[in-house]
Amino acid sequence: MSSAHGDPGKARRSGPSGEWIWGVHAVEAALANPARPALRRLVATPDRARGLETRFGPLKRLEIMDAGYLSRLLPAGAAHQGLALEGPEPEPVDLDDFAPEPGAVLLMLDQVTDPGNVGAILRSAAAFGARGVILQERRAPRLSGALAKAAAGAVDRLPVARTVNLSRALERLSDLGWRAIGLDGGASRDLSEVLDGAPVVLVLGSEGEGVRRLVAEHCDDTARIPMPGGFESLNVAAAAAVALYEAARPRR
Numbered sequence: 696m697s698s699a700h701g702d703p704g705k706a707r708r709s710g711p712s713g714e715w716i717w718g719v720h721a722v723e724a725a726l727a728n729p730a731r732p733a734l735r736r737l738v739a740t741p742d743r744a745r746g747l748e749t750r751f752g753p754l755k756r757l758e759i760m761d762a763g764y765l766s767r768l769l770p771a772g773a774a775h776q777g778l779a780l781e782g783p784e785p786e787p788v789d790l791d792d793f794a795p796e797p798g799a800v801l802l803m804l805d806q807v808t809d810p811g812n813v814g815a816i817l818r819s820a821a822a823f824g825a826r827g828v829i830l831q832e833r834r835a836p837r838l839s840g841a842l843a844k845a846a847a848g849a850v851d852r853l854p855v856a857r858t859v860n861l862s863r864a865l866e867r868l869s870d871l872g873w874r875a876i877g878l879d880g881g882a883s884r885d886l887s888e889v890l891d892g893a894p895v896v897l898v899l900g901s902e903g904e905g906v907r908r909l910v911a912e913h914c915d916d917t918a919r920i921p922m923p924g925g926f927e928s929l930n931v932a933a934a935a936a937v938a939l940y941e942a943a944r945p946r947r
Contacts, residue, residue, distance in 0.1 A: 714735075714782065714783070715773075716779065716780050716840065717776070717780070718776050719776045720848040721780075721844055721848055723750070723778075724848030724849075724850070724851040725782075725851050727751075727851070731783075731851060732782060734756060734780050736756060736758065736779075737754060737781075738759075738765055738779050739758070739760075739765075739777060743776070744759045765779060773841075774844065785838065785851060785855070787857045788854040788855065790856055790864060790871070793854070797893065798892055798894070798945075799895070800823075800825045800894075801825060801826055802816065802828045802899065803829040803899070804816065804831070805900040806834050807899065807901050810840060810845065811932075813845075814841065814847075814849075815932035816828070816899075816936075817846040817853055817855075818849045821846075821848075823939035825939060827854035827856060828855050829861070829864060830856070830858075831857065832858060832859045835857070861913075862910055862912075865914065869913075873896050875898055875916075876889055876915065877898045877911045878917075878934060879905060879919060880928055884918055885918060886920055887941055889916050890941065890946060892946035897935075899931055899938070902928070902930065920937050
């Protein structure tokens with residue numbers, strides 16, 4: 696263990712802020728993930744450092760510093776809880792790594808770009824036992840920063856695939872035995888009516904635009920989330936949680 700010294704007011708950010716993750720759940724999950732690339736820095740307040748070494752044993756790259764100094768390493772407003780890690784995000788998996796077993800669920804996000812929403816979706820996906828999440832290569836945020844904090848460790852517990860072309864990805868998943876359902880508030884049937892227990896990819900689009908036309912055309916079906924209260928729509932993270940809950944229910 697090493698200690699950081701110097702004036703906290705002179706602390707400077709190290710490397711691109713997008714490479715940092717912070718918060719207890721996110722950092723501990725990263726340290727527990729043997730598949731994560733080697734970290735560059737691990738910083739903690741004294742109390743958090745003792746907790747880490749109790750759980751993980753001696754950590755060579757651990758730097759101890761006060762909370763104010765740590766805050767100055769991170770983006771403004773980062774709720775770090777006395778713990779942060781800098782390093783590459785987990786390597787993405789291949790579509791072929793997702794086994795199309797009965798009851799298996801994947802999520803695909805079409806142009807969902809808000810890090811907080813994507814992080815919350817990853818957290819729900821892990822909680823409801825989804826097999827993984829498929830993101831766009833370019834129009835999706837990095838698995839770090841505010842996203843990793845909102846995901847509360849799911850970044851390191853849930854396989855994530857990235858693809859340049861979602862339509863082609865759906866074609867490949869179809870060849871592998873997956874059925875794709877696009878979530879659409881204007882669909883004629885409820886999600887509960889469309890799910891049949893087969894391995895399924897739930898496709899969610901951005902708020903406002905929804906799933907893009909070409910991506911929707913590569914879905915096997917569309918479905919809506921019923922809202923008897925008459926409210927117009929749900930936040931995409933809330934919609935994902937409801938859809939995952941429905942998809943996780945046992946079906947014969």
